[in-house]
Amino acid sequence: xxxxxxxxxxxxxxxxxxxxxxxxxxxxxxxxxxxxxxxxxxxxxxxxxxxxxxxxxxxxxxxxxxxxxxxxxxxxxxxxxxxxxxxxxxxxxxxxxxxxxxxxxxxxxxxxxxxxxxxxxxxxxxxxxxxxxxxxxxxxxxxxxxxxxxxxxxxxxxxxxxxxxxxxxxxxxxxxxxxxxxxxxxxxxxxxxxxxxxxxxxxxxxxxxxxxxxxxxxxxxxxxxxxxxxxxxxxxxxxxxxx
Amino acid sequence: xxxxxxxxxxxxxxxxxxxxxxxxxxxxxxxxxxxxxxxxxxxxxxxxxxxxxxxxxxxxxxxxxxxxxxxxxxxxxxxxxxxxxxxxxxxxxxxxxxxxxxxxxxxxxx
Numbered sequence: 001x002x003x004x005x006x007x008x009x010x011x012x013x014x015x016x017x018x019x020x021x022x023x024x025x026x027x028x029x030x031x032x033x034x035x036x037x038x039x040x041x042x043x044x045x046x047x048x049x050x051x052x053x054x055x056x057x058x059x060x061x062x063x064x065x066x067x068x069x070x071x072x073x074x075x076x077x078x079x080x081x082x083x084x085x086x087x088x089x090x091x092x093x094x095x096x097x098x099x100x101x102x103x104x105x106x107x108x109x110x111x112x113x114x115x116x117x118x119x120x121x122x123x124x125x126x127x128x129x130x131x132x133x134x135x136x137x138x139x140x141x142x143x144x145x146x147x148x149x150x151x152x153x154x155x156x157x158x159x160x161x162x163x164x165x166x167x168x169x170x171x172x173x174x175x176x177x178x179x180x181x182x183x184x185x186x187x188x189x190x191x192x193x194x195x196x197x198x199x200x201x202x203x204x205x206x207x208x209x210x211x212x213x214x215x216x217x218x219x220x221x222x223x224x225x226x227x228x229x230x231x232x233x234x235x236x237x238x239x240x241x242x243x
Numbered sequence: 244x245x246x247x248x249x250x251x252x253x254x255x256x257x258x259x260x261x262x263x264x265x266x267x268x269x270x271x272x273x274x275x276x277x278x279x280x281x282x283x284x285x286x287x288x289x290x291x292x293x294x295x296x297x298x299x300x301x302x303x304x305x306x307x308x309x310x311x312x313x314x315x316x317x318x319x320x321x322x323x324x325x326x327x328x329x330x331x332x333x334x335x336x337x338x339x340x341x342x343x344x345x346x347x348x349x350x351x352x353x
Contacts, residue, residue: 036310122310130307158350165319167348185312
């Protein structure tokens with residue numbers, strides 16, 4: 001190749017310029033990487049009319065996906081999602097069945113009380129327990145109005161057909177629903193929602209409330225939905241329809 | 244005479260580290276004995292030997308709290324090449340006397 005003086009100098013300039021780009025910024029694509037985005041607000045909508053009291057697709061799928069074991073002692077049971085039967089005290093309305101899980105509040109009281117900052121809210125609105133930091137004090141369990149959290153009383157082992165990609169649990173750590181954050185980060189839906197749509201009655205949907213095109217944001221804006229204990233002002237991310 | 248003390252400290256540090264590192268090097272030839280497959284580690288082997296603990300501690304922070312996921316560098320990925328935990332991680336850890344509690348929760352078959 002034939003280059004005159006000027007273009008060679010220009011080339012030097014390019015090299016110098018690329019050397020000056022701040023470290024950490026790569027011109028060549030870095031390995032595949034994802035990060036929680038402050039633009040999103042993950043949320044769930046449950047259509048109570050479609051939820052059947054006999055159906056446990058969501059709870060079963062959750063236990064399978066997240067290796068949540070069952071214990072004989074109900075006091076020590078770990079549950080991330082549970083089915084609750086709501087009865088009208090006056091008996092005027094038929095009782096309804098619905099799943100209750102962590103509401104991923106915008107203003108989570110569990111996070112406020114956590115002394116080690118193990119409970120935290122991610123940029124995209126998912127409330128999580130950093131199990132590496134949790135000391136098992138259980139303040140968060142008391143603070144949570146939805147009884148969504150459980151303490152692990154027994155060390156457990158991965159069962160034979162368990163999910164090896166999700167950590168099991170250490171004794172003395174509080175845990176709860178994560179909205180299946182490991183799946184959400186891969187662009188998938190939480191296991192309960194997936195199961196509800198496949199094996200259940202399609203009562204649950206999941207999506208980004210801040211995305212005007214998503215089904216959930218359209219439905220939450222168009223139809224009347226409720227959140228549980230809205231009077232507390234925590235702004236939960238789990239919405240119910242037909243409660 | 245601060246510099247003499249500094250030199251002394253440096254020597255002491257070197258003397259504690261050197262046998263460790265050279266020992267690991269000697270083991271390095273016996274790669275397959277330790278159940279390792281694949282050509283090279285996710286980063287430079289020397290770097291990994293010295294820094295994998297800090298890297299994992301840092302990663303668990305940014306992954307859990309900020310959602311930064313790099314599948315190729317995940318703790319879940321170590322076992323694809325370091326197929327035996329007993330022969331690789333545990334062996335070295337018991338030699339240097341550290342007991343990470345990670346595998347109470349994280350799945351890494353023996």
